[in-house]
Amino acid sequence: MIEATELTKRYGERTAVDRLSFTVRPGRVTGFLGPNGAGKSTTMRLILGLDSASGGRVTVGGKAYRDLPVPLRAVGSLLDAKGVHGGRSAYHHLAGLAASNGIPRRRVDEVLDLVGLPAATARGRAKGFSLGMGQRLGIAAALIGDPEVLILDEPVNGLDTEGIRWIRELMKSLAAEGRTVFLSSHLMSEMELTADHLIVIGRGRLIADTTMRDFIETNSRAHTLVRSPEPDRLRALLESTGAQVRLDATGGWRVDGPDAATIGNLARDHGLAIHELTSMHSSLEEVYTALSQSSVEYRTENQKEAAR
Numbered sequence: 330m331i332e333a334t335e336l337t338k339r340y341g342e343r344t345a346v347d348r349l350s351f352t353v354r355p356g357r358v359t360g361f362l363g364p365n366g367a368g369k370s371t372t373m374r375l376i377l378g379l380d381s382a383s384g385g386r387v388t389v390g391g392k393a394y395r396d397l398p399v400p401l402r403a404v405g406s407l408l409d410a411k412g413v414h415g416g417r418s419a420y421h422h423l424a425g426l427a428a429s430n431g432i433p434r435r436r437v438d439e440v441l442d443l444v445g446l447p448a449a450t451a452r453g454r455a456k457g458f459s460l461g462m463g464q465r466l467g468i469a470a471a472l473i474g475d476p477e478v479l480i481l482d483e484p485v486n487g488l489d490t491e492g493i494r495w496i497r498e499l500m501k502s503l504a505a506e507g508r509t510v511f512l513s514s515h516l517m518s519e520m521e522l523t524a525d526h527l528i529v530i531g532r533g534r535l536i537a538d539t540t541m542r543d544f545i546e547t548n549s550r551a552h553t554l555v556r557s558p559e560p561d562r563l564r565a566l567l568e569s570t571g572a573q574v575r576l577d578a579t580g581g582w583r584v585d586g587p588d589a590a591t592i593g594n595l596a597r598d599h600g601l602a603i604h605e606l607t608s609m610h611s612s613l614e615e616v617y618t619a620l621s622q623s624s625v626e627y628r629t630e631n632q633k634e635a636a637r
């Protein structure tokens with residue numbers, strides 16, 4: 330469990346993290362979202378004791394990071410996949426981490442196996458690693474102490490489809506084992522598939538702390554996907570009722586306004602065949618983009634207001 334209470338970080342005049350309070354619970358994957366510069370990396374660094382807070386506190390398993398007896402056994406992290414010395418082999422990098430944290434060397438083979446890095450590759454210099462291999466090595470390092478808590482900043486950055494799917498399944502299985510998994514990503518479609526819970530911040534402040542489902546349902550505009558063999562007639566009919574009709578990415582009509590039952594009844598009353606009628610929610614990406622835009626517009630308005 331990670332608990333932040335009124336956590337604040339100022340860099341000179343700039344407040345990167347602003348009285349942020351949240352709890353990241355075990356047994357589920359928690360996604361950390363926010364636009365560029367919102368304070369995600371700073372928050373993660375504060376959790377990991379890499380930076381000191383200007384105010385408030387944050388604990389991992391009830392303790393400040395610096396008070397953890399063997400930090401790697403409590404919390405594993407991946408902040409920068411290129412943080413490995415290129416001249417060392419993956420194996421030696423991991424063996425060094427294990428030795429300095431009192432972790433038996435056999436754990437190195439276990440984590441290499443877990444992340445799918447073959448022994449021969451692991452003995453080679455990390456400098457020759459592809460981005461995907463570097464990412465796997467970073468995750469192996471995060472897992473070496475078999476920690477209860479995992480913190481990963483953009484773990485899928487630059488990975489191919491197979492690598493992304495692998496990370497998704499790994500995160501889910503670690504959470505299913507009862508661990509606390511906290512990760513940031515700019516890839517919304519991936520976040521929607523991976524995370525059960527979301528913490529959303531903007532300009533260092535908490536915007537939402539809720540389940541994925543609730544975040545999407547609360548902020549999405551419900552709409553209906555409808556398909557007919559007579560698409561133009563259907564469109565005209567819908568528009569005559571005041572509905573907003575747009576072409577969906579799949580070639581059907583995306584209708585805002587009337588619900589599925591109303592559309593179905595309308596089509597029946599006009600003898601129009603319907604081949605699909607589906608109630609839809611927005612995707613995380615749509616919801617998040619709309620929310621970010623409205624907060625940008627809100628900010629711009631406020632700034633104009635303040636300038637007057």
Ligand SMILES: Nc1ncnc2c1ncn2[C@@H]1O[C@H](COP(=O)(O)OP(=O)(O)OP(=O)(O)O)[C@@H](O)[C@H]1O
Pocket residue numbers: 340343344345363364365366367368369370371372
């Ligand atoms: N060491 C630092 N010194 C001064 N300002 C900093 C420092 N680190 C971060 N900041 C500022 O704090 C704010 C938050 O940055 P942070 O990197 O935490 O955001 P982020 O949400 O991780 O962004 P991104 O999605 O781009 O990685 C930014 O305005 C940034 O410029």
